Amino acid sequence: MPAVHFYLRWPDGQEEQCYSPSTVLQQYFQPGDTMTLAEFVQRADQALGQASERVASKYGYYCSSAADQLAVIQRRAASYPDQQGSIEITAIRELGAS
Numbered sequence: 001m002p003a004v005h006f007y008l009r010w011p012d013g014q015e016e017q018c019y020s021p022s023t024v025l026q027q028y029f030q031p032g033d034t035m036t037l038a039e040f041v042q043r044a045d046q047a048l049g050q051a052s053e054r055v056a057s058k059y060g061y062y063c064s065s066a067a068d069q070l071a072v073i074q075r076r077a078a079s080y081p082d083q084q085g086s087i088e089i090t091a092i093r094e095l096g097a098s
Helices: 023-027 037-059 064-078
Strands: 004-009 014-019 034-036 085-093
Touching: 004 023, 014 023, 014 037, 014 064, 023 037, 023 085, 034 037, 037 064, 037 085
Parallel strands: none
Antiparallel strands: 004 014, 004 085, 034 085
């Protein structure tokens, strides 16, 4: 199952690399997408949840890395006082792809 790294630019300009165990993430985000923190967290919850479901259907167990990544995103997003601040998806790369 191809996994992906997706790269974010938070409202304060800091960049972060995140992980999804499935390319299903690309149904929720594309490079260049900009959205509010609240929308991003909602979409990340859906995308990473679906990615974990795909792992479960293939391997018989849910992906703890997807749940861990979502928790990191939720904590970081909650640390910003302005939930209307913008976050940008700067890139998405399949692992092993150049």
